[in-house]
Amino acid sequence: MAEATGNVRLASGDALIVVDVQNDFLPGGALAVPRGDEVIPVLNDGAAAFDNRGLRVFATRDWHPPDHCSFQARGGPWPPHCIAGTRGAEFPPQLKLPPSATVISKATRPDRDAYSGFEGTDLDGALKRAGVRRVFVGGLATDYCVLNTVRDALKLGYETYVIADAIRAVNVRSEDGRKAEEEMQRLGAKRIELMRLAP
Ligand code: VGL
Numbered sequence: 001m002a003e004a005t006g007n008v009r010l011a012s013g014d015a016l017i018v019v020d021v022q023n024d025f026l027p028g029g030a031l032a033v034p035r036g037d038e039v040i041p042v043l044n045d046g047a048a049a050f051d052n053r054g055l056r057v058f059a060t061r062d063w064h065p066p067d068h069c070s071f072q073a074r075g076g077p078w079p080p081h082c083i084a085g086t087r088g089a090e091f092p093p094q095l096k097l098p099p100s101a102t103v104i105s106k107a108t109r110p111d112r113d114a115y116s117g118f119e120g121t122d123l124d125g126a127l128k129r130a131g132v133r134r135v136f137v138g139g140l141a142t143d144y145c146v147l148n149t150v151r152d153a154l155k156l157g158y159e160t161y162v163i164a165d166a167i168r169a170v171n172v173r174s175e176d177g178r179k180a181e182e183e184m185q186r187l188g189a190k191r192i193e194l195m196r197l198a199p
């Protein structure tokens, strides 16, 4: 991805989007993303940085009914995961979201899946109402929900940064994560490491 040159200074109109950091996507979970837990401290720092500046934090969550179409029992690709109301669907206690964070539930209906946090949700409306023009995206998984959320953010006209040190891939095929990062760059996303956020 195009490296953000120099530090990026957070400003009004910026928001952090934390994608699907949920127990089932962490090591030991039903659909564990390898080293998925490593995004947590980075996103905690990011959430604090945004919150301290009065900037908004949004957290998406996969929130499926027990008979969701993406589950193998229904011919889908995945084991049952992130069933609404279960521990697997909860955010891990280590994830420190500010009290003002807005939670966006997605893929809540049995017969539709949604990898993008924008799909079938009010995320775009919530961002617009908050005056957001630039989004910083991190979370899980690079090759599914991060990729699709970034794709939609760009399509909807947000200047979009991928937080490279705060994403991890499922890698069903070993190159999926790397390809997803390339695809996000091709679509116009900028890459930033949280370290590069100016204090
Ligand atoms: C996801 C697979 C299935 C994700 C959600 O959050 O990336 N991946 N459901």
Ligand code: ZN
Residues within 6 Å of the ligand: 062, 064, 070, 081, 082, 107
């Ligand atoms: Zn899912």
